[in-house]
Amino acid sequence: MQPILDIQLARPATLTDAALLLASEGGRLVAGGTDLLANMRRGITSPTILIDLTAAAGFAAVEPHHGQWRLGAGVTLATLSRHAELARTLPALAQAAAAVAGPALRSAATLGGNLCQDTRCVYYNQSAWWRAALGGCLKLGGDTCHVAPQGRRCHAAYEGDLAAALLAYEAEVEIVGIEGTYRRPLAELYRDDGAAHLTLRPGELVAAVHLRAGLPGRASGFRKVSARGAMDFPLASVAVVLRLDGGVLAELSVGISGTHSQPLHLEGCHTLLGRPVDAALLEALGKLVSQQVRPMRSTVTAANHRRRVAAASARRLLQQLAAA
Ligand SMILES: Cc1cc2nc3c(=O)[nH]c(=O)nc-3n(C[C@H](O)[C@H](O)[C@H](O)COP(=O)(O)OP(=O)(O)OC[C@H]3O[C@@H](n4cnc5c(N)ncnc54)[C@H](O)[C@@H]3O)c2cc1C
Ligand code: SF4
Structure with missing residues (x-):
């Protein structure tokens, strides 16, 4: 490990100011800094200006918004994991956090930071x-x-746990950049390239995540398998959202993380x-x-083991949620 020297810290008051700084050379967002x-x-990256967003209003807010949740990108994982209403309506998200x-x-x-963490x-x-x-x-x-x-490409894996749950819930991300604010499906934040897995353009940042509040009759859950029982990245993380109607499956959505350079929203569930x-x-x-x-x-860990872990996790979650 090497010391971190000669860093400037900027604390812009708005996300637009942050986007301008981010577009400048050497600028990099820092949130919790844990990644x-x-x-x-480790000398993997050497930004010269760290942009701290804690002064931007609403950046860490968790709020209902037109029948949806709007989760500010600055909310901590501790808050997400302990939020009683989120845990009741969107349990896979609280479990993933x-x-x-x-x-x-x-x-x-x-x-x-969890959604935008580097691949590993x-x-x-x-x-x-x-x-x-x-x-x-x-x-x-x-x-x-x-x-x-x-x-000729990098296969480093994206190992953020929350993306599995948020993909299963079909969440959207709110992006702020120098040209304005827009929303897009979370899946479009990523591409399958371990050296450049985020599709954010220069000067763009994730401001918030939007997702529908839990619907009546829907069940959801999250399961993570890692080499160690605690404090470890996933070999595979899986989230399942389902609804049964008259004893048959009426809705199914599966998110998977930890196995590819981008998290996956399973295709073919229909x-x-x-x-x-x-x-x-x-x-x-x-x-x-x-x-x-x-x-x-x-x-x-062997690649085939991660694949089998993902398949077994999805099966078990579906079985448990359907039985409950
Ligand atoms: C010991 C250890 C264990 C870990 N275990 C896990 C684990 O089990 N599961 C897991 O998912 N992660 C794990 N992590 C990785 C990391 O700690 C988490 O993913 C964490 O949520 C990162 O959030 P942060 O706020 O600290 O991000 P930071 O480190 O501040 O930022 C991470 C990256 O995202 C960028 N960034 C931050 N916020 C934004 C934004 N709003 N818009 C655009 N880019 C942004 C930063 O520029 C940086 O490139 C672990 C890390 C450590 C050190
Ligand atoms: S980081 Fe990417 S390019 Fe480097 S060895 Fe790993 S998979 Fe290959």
Whole structure:
């Protein structure tokens, strides 16, 4: 780990001022700093101006908004995990927030930082001298990917837990930039490229997340599997949202994180609707997941294990939620 030197700290009063600063050279947002500062101390990134958004009004607010929730990107994961109304109406989100690291980290870490955290790889999240011994890699300081040496892209995995839940709830992100504010589906915040997994343009930041308040009859839950039982990134995180009607599946949405450079909103769930939740349906869901989850060996755990963990997690969640 190396010291962090020569940093300016800016504390703009509005998100638009922050966007202007962000567009300038060397500017980088800092929220809880739990991901960014570790990467700075490893020499992975070296911003010269850190832009702190805590002075921007409403940035950490959690508020109902026209039948939806508007969650300010600055809200901490501790707040999300303890918010009684969110836990009642959107349990997968509260469970995902509670599953991130430990209590001290969650009290600083934010929703926006979780969604925008860097991708991770066993060859990348290392000290500068460790990486230099391998000659760097395609993502930083080298020209080869050690995970897929024949390829020309980075397969580092996005391992944020909250995106799985928010994709299952079909959330949208509110983006503020120098040209204004707009909303887009959360899935469009990401692309499947470990070296550039966010689609934000220069000067853009995530201001808030919007999602529908829980609907009557809907059930949802989150499940995370990691190599260690506590304080660990996911091998796979899965969230399921469903509704049963007359004993058959009337609605199903599945979000998955930790397996690819972008979190996934499972495709093809509509093909399972109209069927009872029995062994055949659970197997069909497992197959859908296995077809779409194809991790690369970017962690110390075998890629196929992460794929099987994702499929088993989705099956178990669906079974538990349907039984409840
Ligand atoms: C020991 C340890 C364990 C961890 N375990 C987990 C885990 O189990 N699950 C998990 O999901 N994460 C985990 N993390 C990663 C990280 O702590 C969390 O993802 C956290 O939520 C990041 O939020 P932050 O506010 O601290 O982000 P920061 O570190 O402040 O920022 C992260 C990145 O997002 C950018 N950013 C921040 N806010 C915004 C915004 N509003 N708009 C656009 N860009 C923004 C920053 O510029 C930076 O690039 C762990 C980290 C550590 C150190
Ligand atoms: S996947 Fe390849 S290019 Fe990406 S961080 Fe890992 S080794 Fe580097």
